[in-house]
Amino acid sequence: MSATADTHGHDDHDVHHHKETFVTKYIFSQDHKMIAKQYLITGTIMGVIGVLMSMMMRMQIAWPEEPNLLFEALLGKWAPGGVMDADIYLALVTIHGTIMVFFVLTAGLSGTFSNLLIPLQIGARDMASGFLNMVSYWLFFLSSIIMIMSLFVEAGPAAAGWTIYPPLSALPMAQGGSGMGMTLWLVSMAIFIASSLLGSLNYIVTVINLRTKGMSMTRLPLTIWTFFITAVIGVISFPVLLSAVLLLIMDRSFGTSFFLSDIFIQGEVLHYQGGSPVLFEHLFWFLGHPEVYIVLLPALGITSEVIATNSRKPIFGYRAMVASILAIAFLSTIVWGHHMFISGMNPFLGSVFTFTTLLIAIPSAVKAFNYITTLWKGNLQLNPAMLFSIGLVSTFITGGLTGIILGDSALDINVHDTYFVVAHFHLVMGISALYGMFAGIYHWFPRMFGRMMNKNLGYLHFWVTAICAYGVFFPMHFIGMAGLPRRYYTNSNFPLFDDTTNANVVITMFAIVGGIFQIVFLYNFFSSMFYGKKAVQNPWKSNTLEWTAPVKHVHGNWPGALPVVYRWPYDYSKPGHDEDFVPQNVPMKEGEEELHH
Amino acid sequence: MTAFLSIIIVLFVAVALWQMVKIFDLAQVGAANTQVADDKDNKLQGYLMMAFLVFIYATTIASFWYLGDLPLTSNSASEHGPGIDNLMIISMVVIFIVQTITQFLLHYFAFKYKGEKGRKALFYADNNTLEFIWTIIPVIVLAGLIIYGLFTWNDIMNIDEDEDPMVIELYAQQFNWKARYGGEDNVLGKANVRLIDIDRANILGVAEDDPNAQDDVIVTELHLPVGRPILFKMRSQDVLHSAYMPHFRAQMNCVPGMVTQFGFTPTVTTADMRLNPDIVEKVLNINKLRQAKKEKIEEAGQELLYEFDYLLLCNKICGKSHYNMQMKIIVETQEEFDAWMAEQKTFANSLN
Numbered sequence: 046m047s048a049t050a051d052t053h054g055h056d057d058h059d060v061h062h063h064k065e066t067f068v069t070k071y072i073f074s075q076d077h078k079m080i081a082k083q084y085l086i087t088g089t090i091m092g093v094i095g096v097l098m099s100m101m102m103r104m105q106i107a108w109p110e111e112p113n114l115l116f117e118a119l120l121g122k123w124a125p126g127g128v129m130d131a132d133i134y135l136a137l138v139t140i141h142g143t144i145m146v147f148f149v150l151t152a153g154l155s156g157t158f159s160n161l162l163i164p165l166q167i168g169a170r171d172m173a174s175g176f177l178n179m180v181s182y183w184l185f186f187l188s189s190i191i192m193i194m195s196l197f198v199e200a201g202p203a204a205a206g207w208t209i210y211p212p213l214s215a216l217p218m219a220q221g222g223s224g225m226g227m228t229l230w231l232v233s234m235a236i237f238i239a240s241s242l243l244g245s246l247n248y249i250v251t252v253i254n255l256r257t258k259g260m261s262m263t264r265l266p267l268t269i270w271t272f273f274i275t276a277v278i279g280v281i282s283f284p285v286l287l288s289a290v291l292l293l294i295m296d297r298s299f300g301t302s303f304f305l306s307d308i309f310i311q312g313e314v315l316h317y318q319g320g321s322p323v324l325f326e327h328l329f330w331f332l333g334h335p336e337v338y339i340v341l342l343p344a345l346g347i348t349s350e351v352i353a354t355n356s357r358k359p360i361f362g363y364r365a366m367v368a369s370i371l372a373i374a375f376l377s378t379i380v381w382g383h384h385m386f387i388s389g390m391n392p393f394l395g396s397v398f399t400f401t402t403l404l405i406a407i408p409s410a411v412k413a414f415n416y417i418t419t420l421w422k423g424n425l426q427l428n429p430a431m432l433f434s435i436g437l438v439s440t441f442i443t444g445g446l447t448g449i450i451l452g453d454s455a456l457d458i459n460v461h462d463t464y465f466v467v468a469h470f471h472l473v474m475g476i477s478a479l480y481g482m483f484a485g486i487y488h489w490f491p492r493m494f495g496r497m498m499n500k501n502l503g504y505l506h507f508w509v510t511a512i513c514a515y516g517v518f519f520p521m522h523f524i525g526m527a528g529l530p531r532r533y534y535t536n537s538n539f540p541l542f543d544d545t546t547n548a549n550v551v552i553t554m555f556a557i558v559g560g561i562f563q564i565v566f567l568y569n570f571f572s573s574m575f576y577g578k579k580a581v582q583n584p585w586k587s588n589t590l591e592w593t594a595p596v597k598h599v600h601g602n603w604p605g606a607l608p609v610v611y612r613w614p615y616d617y618s619k620p621g622h623d624e625d626f627v628p629q630n631v632p633m634k635e636g637e638e639e640l641h642h
Numbered sequence: 643m644t645a646f647l648s649i650i651i652v653l654f655v656a657v658a659l660w661q662m663v664k665i666f667d668l669a670q671v672g673a674a675n676t677q678v679a680d681d682k683d684n685k686l687q688g689y690l691m692m693a694f695l696v697f698i699y700a701t702t703i704a705s706f707w708y709l710g711d712l713p714l715t716s717n718s719a720s721e722h723g724p725g726i727d728n729l730m731i732i733s734m735v736v737i738f739i740v741q742t743i744t745q746f747l748l749h750y751f752a753f754k755y756k757g758e759k760g761r762k763a764l765f766y767a768d769n770n771t772l773e774f775i776w777t778i779i780p781v782i783v784l785a786g787l788i789i790y791g792l793f794t795w796n797d798i799m800n801i802d803e804d805e806d807p808m809v810i811e812l813y814a815q816q817f818n819w820k821a822r823y824g825g826e827d828n829v830l831g832k833a834n835v836r837l838i839d840i841d842r843a844n845i846l847g848v849a850e851d852d853p854n855a856q857d858d859v860i861v862t863e864l865h866l867p868v869g870r871p872i873l874f875k876m877r878s879q880d881v882l883h884s885a886y887m888p889h890f891r892a893q894m895n896c897v898p899g900m901v902t903q904f905g906f907t908p909t910v911t912t913a914d915m916r917l918n919p920d921i922v923e924k925v926l927n928i929n930k931l932r933q934a935k936k937e938k939i940e941e942a943g944q945e946l947l948y949e950f951d952y953l954l955l956c957n958k959i960c961g962k963s964h965y966n967m968q969m970k971i972i973v974e975t976q977e978e979f980d981a982w983m984a985e986q987k988t989f990a991n992s993l994n
Contacts, residue, residue, distance in 0.1 A: 206959045213881040220961045306899025309835035310880040359767040389902035392799035410780040420751040422764040427687035428679040446737040455794035462957045500677045519701045523709035528888035530957045533965035540948035543928045618763040
């Protein structure tokens with residue numbers, strides 16, 4: 046059966062029989078638009094928790110071991126008299142990383158925008174399987190709940206770093222957090238991975254099978270390309286993390302020795318024999334590195350769309366953009382060893398991984414240059430979404446460039462696990478992906494909620510965030526260059542690093558201001574949802590199909606027949622047309638050519 | 643106290659902010675509530691983009707001004723150190739140039755081409771020559787960096803056993819370091835954590851019946867003779883640790899169940915390094931800062947005056963006291979080293 050005939054059948058079903066109750070519409074919804082909102086709201090709540098944790102960490106680093114009212118209020122017994130405990134500091138480091146990487150920037154970002162945009166931009170009624178999509182969200186919800194629950198465990202939440210290297214994570218006697226806290230962490234992540242896989246499979250199948258008539262792969266918006274490739278990377282790499290998690294559970298609870306050998310701790314020799322922690326590192330980073338691109342690619346896709354629309358210009362070098370997405374995806378699966386140069390693995394492997402790692406700089410550079418060229422001679426509409434997209438390109442360049450230091454094994458020897466690394470990855474994947482997420486929210490808010498957000502609050506949000514992001518992470522490179530290791534509860538035992546103290550205070554100030562100003566966004570987001578100005582159907586004069594659907598919530602997206610596609614999505618300011626945009630469903634004029642081929 | 647005050651301030655700021663936002667929001671009528679940017683917005687935001695470019699450059703300059711001594715790019719104390727430092731400086735120069743230019747183009751274009759009603763953008767979808775150029779330039783630059791990097795890496799990691807390096811074991815446990823020297827024969831006795839016998843003070847699990855082990859020397863302060871190649875063998879008894887010796891541009895993880903290694907030749911004695919003008923200045927600066935928070939430091943029971951020393955730090959998260967897992971390293975002349983070594987107990991003599 047062809048794709049069109051299939052969706053046509055679905056169409057009839059919707060129009061004639063489908064009745065939505067409160068439960069099926071808002072809770073156990075199978076509508077991709079509602080699921081996208083559910084992902085977004087859950088991701089936002091997790092994001093608030095993650096950012097709050099980072100602010101507490103920054104306060105501890107700036108004013109170590111000083112009583113702090115916030116700690117006393119939020120950490121309870123972990124901050125007797127308001128002085129933070131060393132164990133809980135490591136737990137904050139761990140849970141902040143886990144939440145931000147997985148729950149906010151994987152599920153919150155991909156989950157929201159893949160769900161919202163894949164059916165709408167390819168011209169489909171819904172995802173290939175609405176049911177799996179629903180299950181995927183509720184598994185994510187469950188894993189979020191378990192992760193939050195782990196914060197309240199007697200011996201403390203997981204505290205072995207988000208990379209949870211054994212033996213530290215495997216032995217409850219090595220650390221309080223490696224008891225029940227770690228068990229819950231592992232269970233939560235196993236469920237999270239299941240959720241992510243169901244989502245990814247659905248995205249892949251939908252993009253391959255449900256494109257509307259005329260929507261060839263070369264007419265896909267770059268958003269869809271990135272969501273599609275992200276899902277492919279996820280399906281390749283997440284199962285490997287699942288295997289690592291399961292093996293670690295075996296080691297912890299069933300006495301196997303996959304990752305453990307020759308351990309003497311607290312006065313006794315343990316029975317483990319023959320395993321290796323390095324094996325865990327390999328399994329972890331086989332996901333861990335592609336994960337960076339799982340986080341980053343959707344943000345880049347959103348940026349491509351937002352920059353093209355608001356420059357009123359075609360994205361420059363569409364084919365090169367697609368090629369670099371494919372190249373990045375391929376390379377991302379063969380570079381994991383650059384996290385392990387000094388793990389004790391064979392130095393020859395270090396050389397190989399240096400080579401493959403630095404290759405990634407090439408497609409990344411192509412993307413950055415193409416964004417800049419897209420701006421050139423455009424007619425830039427500098428709305429909040431556009432500002433965040435330009436901001437993304439800026440942090441992507443700044444953060445990406447230091448990758449050529451860290452990817453170089455010889456240099457990594459000395460800056461490995463210092464604040465230099467923290468600065469690098471926060472800029473290139475953390476801040477960049479967050480900017481992408483913000484750009485996406487500002488841009489598609491009218492599509493999601495039928496209302497507009499407040500522009501001036503959006504500007505305020507961007508500028509304060511942009512200044513604070515650089516204020517936090519730019520000086521941090523220099524602290525790292527002074528050799529300051531990350532994950533230290535306090536640096537006061539090393540007079541050697543005393544000259545970084547003032548810089549740390551400045552960084553913390555920026556972090557606090559930047560964190561607090563996210564209130565502006567939250568206020569704007571939630572109040573606009575109810576009181577924002579009603580949106581028109583195509584507020585940005587955009588070409589992609591989601592803006593051809595009515596503002597009102599329609600189960601099945603288009604009330605009538607599905608739109609048919611005649612052109613690529615980037616016909617902005619095309620000569621021969623009166624308007625500066627030509628939506629994809631407008632037929633070619635006589636003698637008009639698809640200029641990009 | 644400062645922390646407490648700052649929290650209160652922060653809370654006040656948050657409340658004030660919320661209020662301001664509400665007023666700000668209410669004061670707006672109709673038009674400003676759409677997100678669509680008009681010419682006025684574009685103009686203002688375009689200028690702000692240029693201002694932001696200035697901010698990025700200013701942050702860069704300020705960072706170099708206040709934190710630019712970059713201790714990890716100069717005054718290395720090992721033979722391979724200058725190689726790493728050179729590569730680091732070359733990479734930083736490349737990064738600096740690319741960063742300055744691309745950030746300029748990005749923000750300048752955002753300013754220059756800010757939208758105006760009625761203007762039409764240039765339809766410019768492709769240019770193979772341009773794209774070829776900015777593919778090939780990174781390829782060439784990276785090829786250079788990769789080749790230089792790989793030579794440096796191989797140079798460091800290939801340990802030449804013919805040079806007769808002194809063999810030293812670095813032994814990690816939560817949360818301290820021990821070092822074991824091979825002794826007269828420069829051969830480490832066999833060891834395994836299963837042989838640890840606390841009652842007999844055999845804390846490293848050295849095989850008591852191994853003849854090579856008898857003259858081993860176990861210490862808690864690392865002494866190295868200057869100019870002699872050293873081969874470190876790393877072991878851990880419990881969790882992952884990482885032996886990080888920043889001044890020597892050296893680092894290697896300590897992995898339970900296996901022995902890892904790293905080799906270098908120290909080139910500057912501690913005494914000489916303390917006389918290095920850069921280090922003198924750094925120490926002066928640090929002591930000035932320490933003087934300012936004298937009470938806190940004395941309350942914590944630490945020495946007020948800082949004197950430069952090489953350090954071995956743990957740089958892999960290893961549990962609660964990870965932040966204080968360190969060992970002093972002293973590089974000295976061969977004579978001083980021999981004199982110190984003569985005072986140490988051998989393994990055979992240290993057992994109960």
